[in-house]
Amino acid sequence: MPSDGSTSTSDVRSRLLREATRLFAAKGFEGTSLKDISEAVGIRKPSLLYHFPSKDLLRQSVLEQMLARWNEVLPNLLRAATSGVGQFDAVVEETVGFFVEDPDRARLLVREALDRPAHISRLIGEYVRPWAIIVCNYIRKGQQQGRVHADVDPESYVAQIINLMISSIATFQCVGDVTGPGLSPQQRLSRHIRELCRVAKSSLFLPTAN
Amino acid sequence: MPSDGSTSTSDVRSRLLREATRLFAAKGFEGTSLKDISEAVGIRKPSLLYHFPSKDLLRQSVLEQMLARWNEVLPNLLRAATSGVGQFDAVVEETVGFFVEDPDRARLLVREALDRPAHISRLIGEYVRPWAIIVCNYIRKGQQQGRVHADVDPESYVAQIINLMISSIATFQCVGDVTGPGLSPQQRLSRHIRELCRVAKSSLFLPTAN
DNA sequence: CCTACCGATCGGTAGG
DNA sequence: CCTACCGATCGGTAGG
Numbered sequence: 001m002p003s004d005g006s007t008s009t010s011d012v013r014s015r016l017l018r019e020a021t022r023l024f025a026a027k028g029f030e031g032t033s034l035k036d037i038s039e040a041v042g043i044r045k046p047s048l049l050y051h052f053p054s055k056d057l058l059r060q061s062v063l064e065q066m067l068a069r070w071n072e073v074l075p076n077l078l079r080a081a082t083s084g085v086g087q088f089d090a091v092v093e094e095t096v097g098f099f100v101e102d103p104d105r106a107r108l109l110v111r112e113a114l115d116r117p118a119h120i121s122r123l124i125g126e127y128v129r130p131w132a133i134i135v136c137n138y139i140r141k142g143q144q145q146g147r148v149h150a151d152v153d154p155e156s157y158v159a160q161i162i163n164l165m166i167s168s169i170a171t172f173q174c175v176g177d178v179t180g181p182g183l184s185p186q187q188r189l190s191r192h193i194r195e196l197c198r199v200a201k202s203s204l205f206l207p208t209a210n
Numbered sequence: 211m212p213s214d215g216s217t218s219t220s221d222v223r224s225r226l227l228r229e230a231t232r233l234f235a236a237k238g239f240e241g242t243s244l245k246d247i248s249e250a251v252g253i254r255k256p257s258l259l260y261h262f263p264s265k266d267l268l269r270q271s272v273l274e275q276m277l278a279r280w281n282e283v284l285p286n287l288l289r290a291a292t293s294g295v296g297q298f299d300a301v302v303e304e305t306v307g308f309f310v311e312d313p314d315r316a317r318l319l320v321r322e323a324l325d326r327p328a329h330i331s332r333l334i335g336e337y338v339r340p341w342a343i344i345v346c347n348y349i350r351k352g353q354q355q356g357r358v359h360a361d362v363d364p365e366s367y368v369a370q371i372i373n374l375m376i377s378s379i380a381t382f383q384c385v386g387d388v389t390g391p392g393l394s395p396q397q398r399l400s401r402h403i404r405e406l407c408r409v410a411k412s413s414l415f416l417p418t419a420n
Numbered sequence: 421c422c423t424a425c426c427g428a429t430c431g432g433t434a435g436g
Numbered sequence: 437c438c439t440a441c442c443g444a445t446c447g448g449t450a451g452g
Binding site for chain 2: 027028030031107110111113114115117118120121128129132133136149151152153154155156157158159160161162163167168170171173174175178179191192194195196198199200202203206207
Binding site: 033034035045046049053054055 | 445446447448449450
């Protein structure tokens with residue numbers, strides 16, 4: 001019975017996951033203590049360890065929760081990925097949207113890539129290779145049809161664009177302002193993403209002859 | 211007198227900087243202890259603290275050393291940056307080369323961007339804004355001359371390409387293999403960089419009419 | 421979900 | 437450049 005209004009029901013576990021995500025993204029796994037996380041939720045450290053038996057299992061749970069959300073979005077993405085120039089836009093924007101919706105997802109992935117490269121390699125093999133191969137085949141078909149630049153290296157192109165989408169959102173807050181202020185963060189983000197999509201598309205497709 | 215062959219002269223300080231760079235890049239600032247660094251050099255922790263009075267000053271020194279090296283390379287870069295399509299290649303390749311020469315530089319910058327975004331914002335203002343403005347003006351001139359795509363957003367484009375160059379090398383070891391193995395790391399890196407340069411150029415310049 | 425407590429390790433100092 | 441040591445904090449456990 002939530003009589004005090006601060007703890008709604010018994011979603012302590014999900015609140016722990018949320019605060020852990022936020023703090024791991026902001027200060028890193030080693031830079032965050034269990035005390036930081038538990039007190040952000042309003043409980044003591046041993047209580048956290050009741051929900052997550054160790055710090056490392058908490059880290060794994062944080063990543064698993066994010067990947068589970070990605071698997072929810074993936075069907076939409078694959079549906080949009082069948083063919084055509086407009087569909088390409090949709091795939092990029094849908095993927096970017098996943099990370100814009102919560103930039104901590106991007107920061108978490110970049111940190112994990114730096115801290116545990118072998119783990120990220122495994123996740124890539126599991127979560128992105130399947131549909132990366134599909135995209136590569138789509139690119140090669142486009143090259144045969146003359147819609148895609150002949151000198152594109154499909155595998156490397158896909159790797160670069162994935163990397164660009166994730167890391168540019170992860171570090172957006174500080175690398176976004178190369179040439180000074182003058183715009184609101186929202187405006188900068190919007191320009192940033194539009195240019196990201198433009199780069200991805202313009203470096204893939206030949207200009208349409210119109 | 212270096213009689214034992216392990217310590218050449220008294221470059222303990224520079225060896226500490228080298229090992230600190232390597233360990234901060236690999237495991238992060240919070241994930242690296244002063245003991246790790248000092249023992250990698252073969253001395254005790256208090257001896258490290260004689261050369262660098264605190265862990266935070268060591269971090270600053272590591273970054274300063276890297277930025278000093280960048281300032282040595284910058285003149286070559288600015289000389290090549292004057293005009294033309296071939297020159298654009300030279301600038302990108304020279305910049306990429308700086309980070310390929312030692313990928314720890316890229317990892318250090320990405321980690322710093324995540325850990326201390328305000329600090330990286332300041333460094334960007336100091337080290338990259340000056341010549342980023344020059345590049346933006348060059349892009350705008352190219353747009354007027356019809357050599358550069360009209361819909362390029364110069365500021366965002368520069369931010370994206372800088373971000374791409376650094377982060378793709380920082381996380382190359384794990385994100386490079388989106389579509390499976392089969393190539394040596396050297397071959398993969400070479401393909402990766404070639405595609406990176408192609409994306410940068412192809413998304414900027416209009417196809418030459420030949 | 422709590423209090424009380426554990427050994428280990430942290431960055432840093434004293435003193436030589 | 438070392439040994440010896442400091443208080444603080446770490447992840448984790450006992451026990452309720």
